Amino acid sequence: MTATAPAPAxxxxxxxxxxxxxxxxxxxxxxxxxxxxxxxxxLVFKFWPMAKGIWLSFFDVRPFLGDQWIGLDNYExxxxxxxxxxxxxxxxxxxxxxxxGAILLGFALALxxxxxxxxxxxxxxxxxxxxxxxTAVVGELWRLMYYPTSDGLLNSGLHLLGLGPxxxxxxxxxxxxxxxxxxxxxxxxxxxxxxxxxxxxxxRSLYEAAxxxxxxxxxxxxxxxxxxxxPALMIVLTLATIRGLRVFTEVYVLTGGGPAGSTDVWxxxxxxxxxxxxxxxxxxxxxVVLLCVTLLLTVMVNHLRKRGEAR
Numbered sequence: 430m431t432a433t434a435p436a437p438a439x440x441x442x443x444x445x446x447x448x449x450x451x452x453x454x455x456x457x458x459x460x461x462x463x464x465x466x467x468x469x470x471x472l473v474f475k476f477w478p479m480a481k482g483i484w485l486s487f488f489d490v491r492p493f494l495g496d497q498w499i500g501l502d503n504y505e506x507x508x509x510x511x512x513x514x515x516x517x518x519x520x521x522x523x524x525x526x527x528x529x530g531a532i533l534l535g536f537a538l539a540l541x542x543x544x545x546x547x548x549x550x551x552x553x554x555x556x557x558x559x560x561x562x563x564t565a566v567v568g569e570l571w572r573l574m575y576y577p578t579s580d581g582l583l584n585s586g587l588h589l590l591g592l593g594p595x596x597x598x599x600x601x602x603x604x605x606x607x608x609x610x611x612x613x614x615x616x617x618x619x620x621x622x623x624x625x626x627x628x629x630x631x632x633r634s635l636y637e638a639a640x641x642x643x644x645x646x647x648x649x650x651x652x653x654x655x656x657x658x659x660p661a662l663m664i665v666l667t668l669a670t671i672r673g674l675r676v677f678t679e680v681y682v683l684t685g686g687g688p689a690g691s692t693d694v695w696x697x698x699x700x701x702x703x704x705x706x707x708x709x710x711x712x713x714x715x716x717v718v719l720l721c722v723t724l725l726l727t728v729m730v731n732h733l734r735k736r737g738e739a740r
Contacts, residue, residue: 479720485710488503489710507718515693520676522605523692531669535616535623539621540654564682577598598683608679636653667731680696
């Protein structure tokens with residue numbers, strides 16, 4: 430019996446499959462090569478420290494003496510600490526007020542600055558500047574605006590009205606809301622850009638039909654604009670939820686948690702515990718609790734978004 434060589438057509442088919450397989454392998458590898466530097470940096474500077482922090486939250490961290498396993502004691506101590514409980518309340522007030530204030534102001538700015546005119550593009554760029562300016566710089570600017578004498582920017586305006594001077598940052602009853610105002614000013618332009626992208630996808634014929642039917646401006650916003658930009662609103666709400674719970678820089682730069690702890694939020698309390706009192710285990714436990722709450726709220730917001738899209 431003699432072996433028969435494969436037909437030329439069959440051989441060409443096999444060669445084509447091999448070439449296609451090699452090309453597919455190259456296409457699958459090339460994106461990972463571009464992603465590798467970013468993934469490596471994220472692994473070294475984000476995910477490994479996160480895993481280390483979770484591990485340390487179960488220990489009494491004693492540098493040069495050896496860490497001692499204490500289980501859930503750090504979590505129990507953190508959750509029962511009245512200062513952390515006060516910080517939770519401040520975080521919720523600041524996060525909710527700052528998030529909804531920034532969303533409402535961002536939506537108003539998006540409605541005002543929507544369009545293709547050159548002047549509107551310049552205005553949008555100018556309005557967006559607070560979102561790309563370093564928070565430390567913004568904090569110092571607002572500190573000068575809140576200067577507690579009549580020489581301060583806001584107090585000088587109040588002086589013309591026969592009011593003030595107001596202790597914006599030194600009054601425990603006003604400090605948290607003064608910090609909230611700065612946060613709204615920072616994040617409203619960021620929300621504006623996302624909402625502008627949503628407004629760009631609204632069908633203009635719906636506005637024309639609503640105008641012909643004599644629909645009021647509020648009704649057009651309620652029944653045409655808001656349903657059309659619901660995906661953009663849910664993105665903004667998700668980001669605002671995460672940002673509100675993890676607020677730190679605004680408070681740290683502007684008030685440092687004072688006066689008398691009236692602006693102390695969860696992150697500033699954890700920072701003080703870890704870097705001032707050198708309680709690394711307690712600070713790690715506080716950070717892990719915040720991470721779990723953030724993940725839970727993010728899942729809830731995404732679930733509500735999917736339910737809204739399914740309707």
